[in-house]
Amino acid sequence: MATAVQDVLGTSVRRTEDPRFITGKGRYLDDIKLTGMAHLAILRSPYAHANIRSIDTTRAKTMPGVIAVIVGADIPYNPLPMAWPAGGASGLQNNVSTPRTLATDSVKWTGEGVTAVVAETPEQAIDALEAIDVDYEPLPAVVDAEKATQPGAVQLHENAPNNIVFDWTVGDKDGTEKALAEAEVVVRERLVNHRLIPNPMEVRGDIGWYNPGTDEYTVWMSSQTPHIQRLLLTAFVTGIPEHKVRCISPDVGGAFGTKIFCYADMALVMFASKLIGGGRPVKWVESRRESYGSTIHGRDHITYVEIAGRRDGTVTGVKVKTFANLGGRLSTIGPGIPTTLYGRVLSGCYKIPNVYAEVTGVYTNTTFVDAYRGAGRPEATYVIERAMDLFANEIGMDRAEVRRKNFIPKDAFPYDNPSGLGTAVNGEKIYVDSGDYEPAMDMALKTAGYADLEAKRAEAKTRGKLLGMGLSTYIEVCGVAPSKWIGAVGEGWGAAMWESSNVKVHLTGKVIVTMGTQPQGQGHETTYAQIVSHELGIPMDDIVIQHSDTQGTPFGYGSYGSRTSSVGSTAAIKATDKIKDKARRYAAHMLEASVDDIEVDGAEYRVKGSPDKKKTIQEIAFALDLGFSLPAGMEPYLDETAYYDTPNCTWPFGTHIAIVEVDEETGETDLVRYVAVDDVGKKINPMIVDGQLHGGIAQGVGQALWETAVYDDDGQLLSGSMMDYALPRASWLPSFELGETVTPSPVNPLGVKGVGEAGCIASTAAVANAVNDALSPLGIKHLDMPFTAQKVWHAIQATKGGRA
C-alpha cells in the first residue's frame, strides 16, 4: 500500500521560492550577464514641458567606451500602443498621445527619454550622457488635472483640446440629478486622491538581444506580462513579426502593476542591439531616481462627490465628477483605470438606486499614470467610503449603522450594480455575484471595540491625543476578467483575459506545469504546485511550476488585477482534469477494464470492486509516455493544455477598521490599531493570503499617512527620491488584527476570489476616515490625505483661529 500523499491544498506550506529569494540566489533582470553585453543609458528631459530644438551628440560619440548614441529620429518604430481606450467600443472619443521610443520633437514631463548612449560599461554610458547637448525651448507647464482643463491652460497636445483625453460617463444622469433634487439631505465635498509613486523593490530593466544568425530577438524584461509585451512590441511598435521575438521575464522583485505595461525602453534595447551589431545584447536598468520619471505613477484624482439621502440613513443617490490625471502621454492602459475599474464600482457594497459619474481624463506635465495596486478600486473605495461618513455625520447617525442600512442584502445576489458593469458581447449582463456584508462588519466592529469609541477618545484626550476610528466596508472587483466583457463591451481593451496552463507528467512521474501567468513575488510556484498536487495526488516535491518565457509557456495575459488565483488556477485545474481523464482511459487499458469501472483516488486508478487491481499515476505516466502499448486512437504522453475563460469577475469584500491617534500639538498621526475582516473566498495557502493582506494594508496606510508625489508648478518632482518620498516602514505600523468570513466564489471550482489588492483597496479609506473622525471634535469636516504632521497641524490651527 503506497503512502498517501498529504493533501496540501488549503494549508500554509512554506513557499518553495523563498530559499532562493531570501538567500540572495534569485535571478533578477540585473543579475543576467551575457557574453558581449553592452550597456545603455537614457538622457531624460530636465524640463516638464519643452520643445527640442536640436540634439548634438558629437562630443558624446567620442567619449571612452561609447559604441553608439541614439536619438529619436534614428528609430523607425511607431509610438507605443494605448490598449485600453475609455469606453472603447462605445465609440467615445479618446485623444491619444503615447510616448515614442525616444522623444523626437517635444518632451511632456521631467524624465521623458530624449537620447540614449550604448557603451561598453554602464559607467561609461552614464558619463557620456553628460556630453550630449540638447537645445530645449522650455515651455510653461501644468501639473494639476483640474486646472489643466480650464480655459487658458497650457496645452500639451494638438489633438487634445483643453488637455482632455476623454470625457467618460456612466450611470443614469437624469435619475441621479432627480434623486439629488428631491433628497432630504445632500452632502457635497471635494476629495483629492493624491499621486503615488509605486516603488517595487526591484526597479525595471530590459536586455535586448538581436541574433543576426537567426534574425530573431530575445528580450529579457522585468515584466508582469511577457506574452502581452511580445504582442505589443511586434504588432504595434516595431513591426518585427511576432514569431521572431521571444520575451523572458526572470525573477521579478515586486511590481504592484508598474510592470504590466509596454515601455519605450523595451523597444529601445531591441533597436540598440541590432544597431550595434555583432550579436551583442544591450542592457538597460533604471536607477531608483530615474524610475520616478520612467515608470508609471498611480492614483491622482480630483473628485467632486455629492451624496443624497433621507434622514433615516437611506442613501438615494451618488453623483461624482472626477478629473483623472494621466500624465504627459498615455501609458498602456491608463484610460481604462479611472473608467471601468473606478466609475463602474463607485457604489461599493451599497444598494444605491441612482449613481452617475463623469470622469475626465487629463494630460498634464507629469509622469504617466496607470494601474497601481488596486487600480481604480482604491480610488472608488475612497470616494464612496468618505461619502458615507460625510453623509452619516451630516444626519447625525452612526457610521456603521448607515452602512448596515445601505448594504446590498445577501439575498439580492446576483446584483445588478446601478453604475452598470456593462453588458458582454453576447448580451449577458455582468453581475456582482455574491456577498454577505454584515457578518464581516459585525466581526470587525466587535474586534475593534467600536462600541467603546467615545471612552477611548476620552482616555486619549488625557494624553494630548485625538483618537479616531475609521471604517472601510469595501468591495473589490477582481479575478479579471471574462473576455466577453473586458474585450468587447467597450470597457475593454480589445483583447481577452483568459488564462492558460500546460501540465506534463513525465516518464519518471515528475510533473512540469507551465503557466501563462507571471509571478512578481506572490508565491505562484508554491500555490500552483499545491493545486496540482491535490488534483493528481503527486507530492509537491515532484512538481515544478514554470512561467515567464514566451518560448515554452502557453500564451497568457499575465498577473495583475488579483486574477491569478481565480483564473490561472482554474486553467491549471482544467489541464489536470484532462490529464486525469487520459490517465483513467489508459488505466482501463492497462488493467483490462472498462473506463467506466476505473475510479480515481488521489494518485491511484482502481478497478471498482477489485481494490488490488490498480495503477498509480506514476505507473500510468511511465507506460503511456513510452507508448509501447496504446489503445486504438490514443496518443502517447500525459501532456495536456487548457485555456480557461472565467464566466465572471470575483467579488471579495470585508470591513477594515483603523484606529489612529493625532498629537494635537504637533499634528503627528500614528496608526495604533488595525482590524481587517476580509472575505476572499477559499484559500489555497492561508499564510500567503495573510502576507498579501499585510502588504496591501501597509501600502494603503502608506498612501493615507505618508506617501505623496509632489510637483512644483514648473513640473519638477520635488519628492524625487526616497529622501523625500516616504514609504511605510514596519516599525511605523501596529500588528494587524486579521479576521475572516468565507463565502466561496461561485465562479471557479476552488471558490477563490483573489487577494493581491484587497488590503490596499480597503485600508486607505479606513485610515482617512479614522483621521477625519479624530479631527471631527474640532469641527473639521474633511481633510484630504496624506495626513502628514504639517498638514494636520495646519488644519488644527485653522480651527483655533490661526492661519491654515
Added chain:
Amino acid sequence: MIPNLFDYQRAASLDEALALVGSPGTKVIAGGMSLLPLMKLRLANPERLVDIGRLAELKGVRELPDGRLAIGALTTYSELAVSPARHYGLLGDALPDIGDVQVRNRGTVGGAVAHCDPASDLPAVLLALDAEIVARSKRGENVYAADGFFTGAFSTALAEDELITEIRLPGPRDDAGSAYASLAQRASGYSIVGVAAIVIKEGGSAITKAGIALTGVGDAPYRAKAVEAALIGNEGTPESIAEAATHASDGVTVNGDIHADSEYRTAMAVAYTRRAIAAALGRLG
C-alpha cells in the same frame, strides 16, 4: 546612481592623510554615509578621495584623566552607542534614531561633524554639551569650541587642510539632566526639528546652567541662547519651561520645505524645545 570618475587614495597614517588633505578637488572620506550618496547623484564630484577610514589612531572612546570623554573621529554611531558616552541622556536618545542600522554601523562622529548637514542630530548634541572639536593639520593641533564651529549649511570653521581627530565631551555630572527630542522627516529620517537639552542645578531647585541646541531649523545647528537665558534661575515649572521654549528660534531664519513650511517648523521648534527641556529636567529628578 554612478559617480563620476575619481582618484582614490587610502591613507595609511594620520601624517599621510594630513599630507593629502587640502589640495584642490580633494575630499576626505570616512564612513561615506553622506558623501557617497551625494557623489552617486553627482551632486558632489571630487577629483580625489582620501580614505581615512582605517586610521586606528582615530578610533575609540577614552576617558581623559580630568573625567572628560574623548571620542575618536572615526568612532561610528554604533560604537558610540555602546561606549561610556551612552550615559549622557541626550546621546542615548539621539543615537538610535540616526540614519538606519547600516548608517549607524558605517557613519562616523567626525564625519557627521565635518559634513554639517543642517538637519544632522549630532552637531546639536555637541553644541548643547559644550563639546570641543579637535582638529589636526600639518601646521599642528587646533581646538574648536562647538559653539561657533557650525557656520552654515554644510559649512564649518574647519580649515581646508584640517582633519577632525577627536571630539571631547565634558565629564558626566550628577547635577545635570539631558535629553534629545526630535520630529523626524518621514522619508529621510533627518530631523525637521531636533532639540538637544542639558540643564544643570548646582544645588537648590533653580536651573543654574542650560545648554539648548537645535538642528533642522535654520541654516546650521545653533545654540538657542535666549532659551538658555530664560531657563537660568528658573524652577522648571511647566509654565516657565513653556515660556522659555517660545524663544527656540529667536533670531533664526527658519527653513521651509515640502515637509515642513517655516510656520510649522517654527511651532515645532517651540514644542520640541519644551519637550526636550521637560525630559531633561525629568531625568534630573
